[in-house]
Every structure is written in structure tokens, then in C-alpha cells.
Amino acid sequence: MTAMTKIDDRFDVRSWLREALFPHFLCPGCGHGIALRALVWAFHDAGIARDRLAIVSGIGCSGRIGAYIDTNTFHVTHGRPLAYATGLKLARPDLEVVVITGDGDCLAIGGNHLIHACRRNIDLTCVMLNNEIYGMTGGQVSPTTAEDRWTTTTPAGNIEPAFDACRLAEAAGAGLVGREMTLHLPALRDLLVEGLMHPGFSFIEVISDCTEIYGRKNDLGLPAEMMLCQTGSLRPDVYTSTVDQPFRPNRLRTGVLARSDRPGYLARISRVSDR
Amino acid sequence: MLVNRADSRPINVLVVGVGGQGVIMVSKVLAQLCLEQGYEVKQSEVHGMAKRGGSVFSHIRFGARVWSPTIPEGEADVLLAMEWAEGLRWLPSLEPERGIFIADTRRIVPPFAFRNRRRGADPAYITTRPDEVLDRVAGGYAIDATREAEALGNGRAANTVLLGALSTALGFPAEDWLAVISRFVPSKTIETNRQAFHRGRTVIEAGDLPDLSAPPAAPAAAAPVATATPATDRVTWRIEPSWCKGCNVCVTICPERCLALDQRKVAVLAAPDACTGCRLCEYLCPDLAITVSDGALSVAIEGAASPQPAAADPGSRR
Ligand SMILES: Cc1ncc(C[n+]2csc(CCOP(=O)(O)OP(=O)(O)O)c2C)c(N)n1
Ligand code: SF4
Ligand code: SF4
Ligand code: SF4
Ligand SMILES: [Mg+2]
Numbered sequence: 001m002t003a004m005t006k007i008d009d010r011f012d013v014r015s016w017l018r019e020a021l022f023p024h025f026l027c028p029g030c031g032h033g034i035a036l037r038a039l040v041w042a043f044h045d046a047g048i049a050r051d052r053l054a055i056v057s058g059i060g061c062s063g064r065i066g067a068y069i070d071t072n073t074f075h076v077t078h079g080r081p082l083a084y085a086t087g088l089k090l091a092r093p094d095l096e097v098v099v100i101t102g103d104g105d106c107l108a109i110g111g112n113h114l115i116h117a118c119r120r121n122i123d124l125t126c127v128m129l130n131n132e133i134y135g136m137t138g139g140q141v142s143p144t145t146a147e148d149r150w151t152t153t154t155p156a157g158n159i160e161p162a163f164d165a166c167r168l169a170e171a172a173g174a175g176l177v178g179r180e181m182t183l184h185l186p187a188l189r190d191l192l193v194e195g196l197m198h199p200g201f202s203f204i205e206v207i208s209d210c211t212e213i214y215g216r217k218n219d220l221g222l223p224a225e226m227m228l229c230q231t232g233s234l235r236p237d238v239y240t241s242t243v244d245q246p247f248r249p250n251r252l253r254t255g256v257l258a259r260s261d262r263p264g265y266l267a268r269i270s271r272v273s274d275r
Numbered sequence: 276m277l278v279n280r281a282d283s284r285p286i287n288v289l290v291v292g293v294g295g296q297g298v299i300m301v302s303k304v305l306a307q308l309c310l311e312q313g314y315e316v317k318q319s320e321v322h323g324m325a326k327r328g329g330s331v332f333s334h335i336r337f338g339a340r341v342w343s344p345t346i347p348e349g350e351a352d353v354l355l356a357m358e359w360a361e362g363l364r365w366l367p368s369l370e371p372e373r374g375i376f377i378a379d380t381r382r383i384v385p386p387f388a389f390r391n392r393r394r395g396a397d398p399a400y401i402t403t404r405p406d407e408v409l410d411r412v413a414g415g416y417a418i419d420a421t422r423e424a425e426a427l428g429n430g431r432a433a434n435t436v437l438l439g440a441l442s443t444a445l446g447f448p449a450e451d452w453l454a455v456i457s458r459f460v461p462s463k464t465i466e467t468n469r470q471a472f473h474r475g476r477t478v479i480e481a482g483d484l485p486d487l488s489a490p491p492a493a494p495a496a497a498a499p500v501a502t503a504t505p506a507t508d509r510v511t512w513r514i515e516p517s518w519c520k521g522c523n524v525c526v527t528i529c530p531e532r533c534l535a536l537d538q539r540k541v542a543v544l545a546a547p548d549a550c551t552g553c554r555l556c557e558y559l560c561p562d563l564a565i566t567v568s569d570g571a572l573s574v575a576i577e578g579a580a581s582p583q584p585a586a587a588d589p590g591s592r593r
Contacts (some may be wrong), residue, residue, distance in 0.1 A: 013563055022518050029522035033561030043567040211522070224527035227559070231361060 016040040029223025031208030034182035043193035056085040062102035062129035079109030107143040118172035122265040131210035141212035170258040175200030177258040181207035181230040200264035285338030292357030296538035297434040302333035309337035319344040375414040432471035440476020518564035525556035
């Protein structure tokens, strides 16, 4: 496991990118770009060879970042990356299968896939980029949109309470559950490494920012200001129910939030596969 | 040089240093020794900031009768400074006519002295050299105790070297000092500490002192808070202009305020001298457009030909 402060000078992000596709399509300041760096850095730190890695991503600005990583990538239908990834993992258990998904992709249309992947504790790493909105389709309300926020489908302000995806995943049985923000890139990288190393289902929520729609329409400041507010003041109260680690003046609960050593799906399937 | 004991007032020893050096250990050894020599002893200390490399000092007073536990200003018979700047800070407490100043020339630079965070920049640490001070005191000795202890194979015995130096000012028998010291140090290190103690005495008695006009010794790597001499001062900051979208994140987030957007709304390093190479801009650029390297990483950036054939955009499915 990497130390929290590890700085690896040998990591060269560009060696992991499909550089011909750059500049990427994300809007100026979009937090998903930082998540992209954290992910490939975690692959590097976890020592995963790129031909042993498969990324399955759903539809959304979040899912699109998978296409920029120079490895095996599958860009599948909206809401279903966990279903595809489950099939892939069963067929090719030797691959490290990572799902990149968004809050809409994972919790709205894909919500059922999520709870059942957690219940099965299937050996995948699911990285959900939470920007509290459907970014790609122009800004509709999502299951994590904070109350009172403007979206195209809540022009008078959102009246629905937001999901705490980590508590949902934990309750549904995920083996490892964690949350980190793009602002704390090294901590995010290290949390992703923990997720990759954990057998069973790892669910990592990444606090990201949709700067162009959510930020602009809700007057949440310039991209850097939005990012600096990730430490808490912008986020719904559901995230703040427990005190965070000391010395991190942060209202969000971050880091590894739940961990269990319940056997993963592959360990259990091997018990019956010979019968 | 022995402390002048002509009058009946207590003898005052002030031990100063920073957290982690062993100021308290040194003063406990002295206090215990004085008790065993039949004196009344009072010792008091301030070590609240010790954990953060802050100032630590300890007053030891011994004599036939000692009333107050603190040494009045200007009445310290011996000032034992385990860190150079702390020694200078406490000089006014020394008895001006007879006071003996024994100082370790080792510098332990506190974090707040790094006003300029650029690698290799000089910290705001006092530049006064030992030779500029020793003439102004009645008896003055400056020793590089850490180097002496390292020569004996254990740099951590530096405080025992200083105890050896202190012993020359107080006149108790060397064997009595060593008996107390051996009760305060781990049993495996008793022999090293015995050598360190004698080394401290020899340095003073033989006048075997370092060249005092040299700047104070560079900090040791093992010191609790120390300057790291940078392997290289070369920081390369590079941008891929065609990837930058002018989001201003790097400009806002740079702790040194050294970035700016040019007329094309592309980030530029406007104040290269201020850049510390902290890499925050590289980490948080959402477009992966910035690379900060110190020579270990060599990637061709600006204007480099794309290593892959142009491919179609991954395509958006809405
Ligand atoms: C079956 C289906 N329904 C709806 C859509 C339209 N659609 C595309 S992306 C998206 C939401 C994306 O939101 P999220 O997962 O939060 O990703 P973000 O863009 O915010 O990163 C929707 C509803 C679709 N592509 N397919
Ligand atoms: S719409 Fe929002 S989430 Fe999508 S790229 Fe733009 S800023 Fe990012
Ligand atoms: S953070 Fe990156 S994209 Fe944004 S202005 Fe700086 S270099 Fe350009
Ligand atoms: S590395 Fe970047 S953020 Fe750090 S001082 Fe230099 S320009 Fe500023
Ligand atoms: Mg979203």
C-alpha cells in the first residue's frame, strides 16, 4: 500500500494517455480531468500492467474519461457498466476490471446494478465521479443534486433529498467503500490504490465538479473556487453526518469509510464451479 | 575555565536548545549530579513547543541554599546552548563579567524561517558567526558537538559531548558525572557516551576547537527539523499550450502566485524565480497540460510531435 504522502517522480501521466485524442473534450475546469490523472496514477502505483487492465465506463462526461486511457477500454450503454463489467470479470477473472461511472449513470438508471454488484461483492473497482448533476445532457437533476439547486429539470430549485452513495454501497454489502475529492489528489490516488488492491467489490466516490453547468448556473464560483469548496460548504448535509479525521478541516467524510473481508464473488463461485 | 565561586550565591546554569535535542535530559543529569554532591538544587523548564522544534530552556540553580527556581536576567554563570540561534537568543541572560558561554554550532532551522519556499533558498536564519560572539563574553567555547559525536560513531551522543564541555566549567570529578550519565542513557550506549563525555572535555581543555570564523555547521540530516540541501535547484515547468483551456485553476491554486494567463488565455510561468516546484499546478490542472519536473522526469512537451497517429474522437453517445 502506498504512503499518503508518496510522490513518485517516475510516474509520467502522458505514457498512460491516448495523446492523439487530446485536448480532451471536458469543459474548462471540469473536475473529471483531475480524476483522470488520479486514476492512471493509481494504476501506476498499484503496479497494474496495462494489458492486465480493462476499463468499462458508462455514458456521461464521467464515462468519457475512460476513452482517454491507453489500455483496454469499453464505453458501454448508459447505466449498465457494472453489468458489462460483471460479465467481463466472470469471463476473464485474470483482468483487473475497473468501472468509471457518474452519479446519474451509477445511482439513477444504474442504481439496481449498483446494489446488486455490492450484494454479490463481485471483484470489481467502481469509481463514481459525483458532480451532483447530469453533466453531459445539459444539466438535469441527479440523485445526488443538493436541495434547492437549480437544474434544467428543477428550475425552481431541487426539492428531493440527495443520496449518500457510500452509505448505500456499504448497506448493500460492498467490500470496500471510500470517498475522496479531486482537490486532494494524492489522497484520492492512494484511496484508489486501496480500492484496486481490495478483493471483492470496491466502491469509490470521487467528489468532482461540473463547472460549466452546475457551477455556472448555481453561481458556485470559478472552477478553482468550486474545487476549494469541496471541503464541505457546498455539499448536502447527508455527507456530513460523521466527524472526519483530525487535522482535515473538512465537513465531508473522506477516506476509507467501510471495509469488510466478506469473500468476493470469484472466491465463492470457485466453490461451486466444479460441481 | 571554572565558574567563579567566591560568593555564597547559587550557581546558575541555563541550558537552551530546541525540541528533540535533549535539553531536559542534560539538565536532569546536572541536577541529579548536584544533588549527589550535597547541594540544594532547583530546576525549572519551559518545553511547551518542544514537539514542533520550538525553543526549549531549562534553569538549574544549585548551592548551599536556593530560593527561586528561575535565574535572574544577566546572572547565568554558564549558558549551555545546544543550538546556535538559541544560544544567541539567550546571550543577555549571561553574567557579563564572568559568564561562560558553551555553544553547539549546529543549526536547526525552524520551519517558519523558510520565508522563501523555493528549493535551495537561504532560510531566514541568523548569520552571526561564532568568532563575532566569543570575544564579547568572558569565557566562550563553540563546538560542533554533533560532528564530534558522529566521529565516535553516534551523532545522538552530541548532548553528552556538551555535558563533557559543561563539566570543565563546574569542577565536579569526571567519574561522578559519568556515574550519573550512565543512569540516564540506554545501557547499550554507555560506552559511546563515556567517550563522548571525554571528547567534550578534551575539546575544551585542549582548546581543540573548530575554526570559528567559518559559518555555523550545516544541519544534520538526522536533526528533528532541518534544511535539506537540495540535490538540484533545477525545476522545469512546462505547458502544453494546445491542451490548456484557460480555466485559471492553476493560477488561483499556485501557493507562490507565480502563474498567469497570457493574451491567448494560456497559462504561463510569469514569475519563474518564485516557483518552488511544488507540483500543485500539475496535480490539479484538469487538462493535464502542466508538467513540473526536476530533471528526473524527461518528457518532451511543447511542440513535440504526437507519438500516435491522429485518431478519431472517441465519439459521444448521448
Ligand atoms: C438509456 C439512456 N438514457 C438516457 C441517456 C442520456 N444520458 C446521457 S448521459 C446521461 C446522464 C449522465 O450523468 P452522469 O452519469 O452524472 O454523468 P456526468 O455527465 O455528470 O459526468 C444521460 C441521462 C442515454 N445516453 N441512454
Ligand atoms: S458539462 Fe459539466 S461534467 Fe460535463 S464536461 Fe462540462 S463541466 Fe464537466
Ligand atoms: S489549470 Fe491547466 S487548463 Fe487550467 S489554465 Fe492552468 S494550465 Fe490551463
Ligand atoms: S510548481 Fe506550480 S503551483 Fe508550485 S510554485 Fe511552481 S508554478 Fe506554482
Ligand atoms: Mg454527474
